[in-house]
Amino acid sequence: MKKIKKITALLLALSLLICCAFTARADGDAPEKSADIFRVSCTVNGDPQTSRGFTWYTREIAKTTLTVTDESGADAGAQISYRDAFEWEGNYCHQAKASGLESGKTYNYSINGEPFGTFTTDDGDDKLEFVVVADVQASSAENFEKGANTVNAALATLPSSEFIVNLGDFTNDSTNEEWDLYDEAFSAINASTTLVPITGNHDGFSCEYWFRNMFCLDESESVEVKDGINYSFDYGNCHFAVVNTNDLISISLAQLKWLKNDLNSTDKDWKIVCMHKSPYTLGKDGKWPDAMYLQKSFTKVCDECGVDLVISGHDHQYLRTKSLKGNKLSDDGTVYTLCGTAGSKRYEIRSFLAGTFTKTEFINTLIIQKGGYGNYWNGSDWNSTDEKNIGGCFNTVSIEGGNLTFNSYILSDELTDESGERLITNTDSFTLTKETGKNEITFTGDNTTSAAAYTASVVPSIAALGAYAFGEWLPKFLFILPKIIKVYIEEDTF
Numbered sequence: 001m002k003k004i005k006k007i008t009a010l011l012l013a014l015s016l017l018i019c020c021a022f023t024a025r026a027d028g029d030a031p032e033k034s035a036d037i038f039r040v041s042c043t044v045n046g047d048p049q050t051s052r053g054f055t056w057y058t059r060e061i062a063k064t065t066l067t068v069t070d071e072s073g074a075d076a077g078a079q080i081s082y083r084d085a086f087e088w089e090g091n092y093c094h095q096a097k098a099s100g101l102e103s104g105k106t107y108n109y110s111i112n113g114e115p116f117g118t119f120t121t122d123d124g125d126d127k128l129e130f131v132v133v134a135d136v137q138a139s140s141a142e143n144f145e146k147g148a149n150t151v152n153a154a155l156a157t158l159p160s161s162e163f164i165v166n167l168g169d170f171t172n173d174s175t176n177e178e179w180d181l182y183d184e185a186f187s188a189i190n191a192s193t194t195l196v197p198i199t200g201n202h203d204g205f206s207c208e209y210w211f212r213n214m215f216c217l218d219e220s221e222s223v224e225v226k227d228g229i230n231y232s233f234d235y236g237n238c239h240f241a242v243v244n245t246n247d248l249i250s251i252s253l254a255q256l257k258w259l260k261n262d263l264n265s266t267d268k269d270w271k272i273v274c275m276h277k278s279p280y281t282l283g284k285d286g287k288w289p290d291a292m293y294l295q296k297s298f299t300k301v302c303d304e305c306g307v308d309l310v311i312s313g314h315d316h317q318y319l320r321t322k323s324l325k326g327n328k329l330s331d332d333g334t335v336y337t338l339c340g341t342a343g344s345k346r347y348e349i350r351s352f353l354a355g356t357f358t359k360t361e362f363i364n365t366l367i368i369q370k371g372g373y374g375n376y377w378n379g380s381d382w383n384s385t386d387e388k389n390i391g392g393c394f395n396t397v398s399i400e401g402g403n404l405t406f407n408s409y410i411l412s413d414e415l416t417d418e419s420g421e422r423l424i425t426n427t428d429s430f431t432l433t434k435e436t437g438k439n440e441i442t443f444t445g446d447n448t449t450s451a452a453a454y455t456a457s458v459v460p461s462i463a464a465l466g467a468y469a470f471g472e473w474l475p476k477f478l479f480i481l482p483k484i485i486k487v488y489i490e491e492d493t494f
């Protein structure tokens with residue numbers, strides 16, 4: 001199918017080229033070089049108090065210049081370092097990093113003199129607010145628009161949001177056409193703030209460079225991976241570690257080592273990990289060893305390093321665990337939040353998973369965003385329906401000193417409020433509290449993982465997953481297999 005699409009696109013492009021050539025000859029002009037700029041984004045890159053990364057595309061190879069100005073329009077004096085422009089899938093990708101900015105200041109940026117967007121640097125205080133969305137995973141203009149509506153509702157709900165965390169699966173197939181549709185729907189949003197993008201398994205499906213070529217991120221101290229990017233940054237009194245769960249396996253031994261060192265290299269009060277796949281889920285991925293291996297491997301690092309909150313996506317439902325440590329309930333543990341989908345592809349509960357790979361006593365809140373299924377885990381059943389929960393999910397996080405408040409919302413597909421606006425329902429809310437100033441730095445070395453070290457870890461990583469898959473996952477899977485077959489026959493769900 002992809003080949004047919006590529007051949008069709010190639011033929012169309014050839015036809016257009018021939019038409020353009022004839023037009024140009026008829027006019028007696030040289031062929032026009034289009035410098036149309038598109039797919040523009042501003043991303044976290046290095047220290048959010050002083051720098052940002054930028055990506056933009058042109059249809060033809062063209063020299064382009066990034067300018068950063070302050071609110072008065074004066075040049076901000078930023079140091080701009082450019083990555084060499086290069087051809088990517090028929091277009092030209094440009095990336096640059098602007099550094100040397102002042103903290104707590106709003107800037108505008110232009111490309112070739114054309115204004116594109118604005119961002120505000122971190123002021124470094126211990127108050128921080130941001131928006132979290134996941135899995136728009138659209139193919140059509142209509143569904144990208146629905147996803148953008150959810151994100152706009154999030155920004156309207158939390159106007160003081162300092163950035164957007166997007167937990168991945170920006171598109172469905174990572175084609176030129178889909179990224180252009182994404183760009184059309186999201187360009188105004190992307191122009192208004194800073195993005196913190198996380199690689200999803202659909203962001204470069206069978207093509208390892210799409211994510212890297214859409215977002216300019218700091219890979220200077222990271223793990224070499226085949227697909228996607230691991231990175232980290234401090235913002236306010238928080239440390240964020242972003243983990244790519246879409247490589248050869250959901251997480252490699254090299255990544256676990258990098259994550260542990262990274263989380264031990266900060267004394268920020270809050271430690272938050274953002275990733276695409278979820279260790280705890282009742283969605284369709286919750287039955288496979290790849291995702292469930294995260295319970296065995298990744299959560300141990302969270303336990304050891306005092307991670308407060310894990311925010312993830314992938315399974316297109318909202319699920320929040322109670323505080324967990326060592327795969328057990330614990331007051332001094334980590335809360336895992338599967339952040340629903342901002343899009344319109346929504347997953348049912350896989351009831352055969354409850355009590356097996358994800359224990360029901362771990363679940364605090366469960367919201368299924370489609371009709372006919374339970375939308376709230378009340379401790380004994382989920383077979384209730386609330387039409388207010390049918391819509392796109394978005395989440396907000398507000399941190400002030402030792403308080404972190406997380407809210408989840410649904411933007412209703414159909415229902416409206418008294419003023420005729422689409423109904424927004426606050427479906428979950430929780431606050432974590434802690435004593436600040438307690439975290440200590442216990443790792444100060446170089447956390448870069450070379451390509452050789454990564455390659456050397458591939459076989460042991462696969463062996464570790466294999467040991468889990470055969471030793472722990474398979475017996476449980478075989479035990480629930482009759483239930484899986486029954487649900488498949490009765491509900492056509494797998």
Ligand SMILES: [Fe+2]
Pocket residue numbers: 169200201202276313314315
């Ligand atoms: Fe996914």
